[in-house]
């Protein structure tokens with residue numbers, strides 16, 4: 339049967355994510371790193387991990403958290419458009435909770451590089467998210483996801499800083515990074531970002547929260563500061579901080595799995 343342009347799924351498989359065949363039912367909680375390489379890094383804090391596939395920036399794997407729950411991981415790539423696709427397709431594949439596991443640039447001196455943060459809200463401002471409903475203050479993390487992150491961080495003894503973020507569709511000028519001939523524009527943009535009163539800047543959280551919220555999927559974001567724009571610091575050895583963030587995320591995902599629908603554990607073999 340020909341595929342519909344309006345709804346280009348085929349035999350239960352989405353047009354973008356490498357998932358969806360009948361035998362590959364995804365678990366109800368999915369971690370969403372931006373970077374496809376962070377899917378493989380997540381494997382270091384999961385058991386029985388295997389990659390289901392990769393298409394474009396979407397690398398998808400499934401593994402077991404230390405308590406035994408199956409957890410999915412799907413990279414979103416950089417920015418709102420690919421993130422929207424990932425969240426929409428995961429929701430239709432049966433995922434009920436998504437948790438961004440990302441990096442950000444901190445905007446205040448109180449968040450040094452390496453700090454693990456939970457985003458409670460993203461202020462409105464990025465493109466893909468603007469097509470989805472959210473209040474004037476921007477989309478918020480689901481309370482159950484925030485509660486799970488707090489508990490996971492406490493159990494693992496990882497300090498967790500609660501923040502708000504600005505999600506921006508630009509890494510250079512849009513995040514106030516000067517380009518030759520555009521230094522004044524970059525400085526003006528940096529002033530705008532500081533004026534938002536948020537703690538960090540990154541490129542996907544608003545989309546994750548807005549799209550998931552619109553689809554009735556629980557969402558949150560745990561973000562590690564890769565850089566600090568107030569002190570101009572950059573974390574060169576990023577791996578340990580990412581692993582700390584991923585341990586918190588996996589533990590939170592396990593807590594969130596426990597209050598979600600029972601899992602079809604036989605659906606994925608390792």
Ligand SMILES: O=P(O)(O)O[C@H]1O[C@H](CO)[C@@H](O)[C@H]1O
Pocket residue numbers: 371372373415416417439440441442509540541542
């Ligand atoms: O590390 P990830 O999750 O990709 O997140 C951050 O890093 C990328 C920019 O380098 C953007 O995607 C930004 O949001």
Ligand SMILES: O=c1cc[nH]c(=O)[nH]1
Pocket residue numbers: 441442443444509513539540541564565
């Ligand atoms: O400065 C930064 C660091 C990580 N991710 C971003 O989007 N910006």
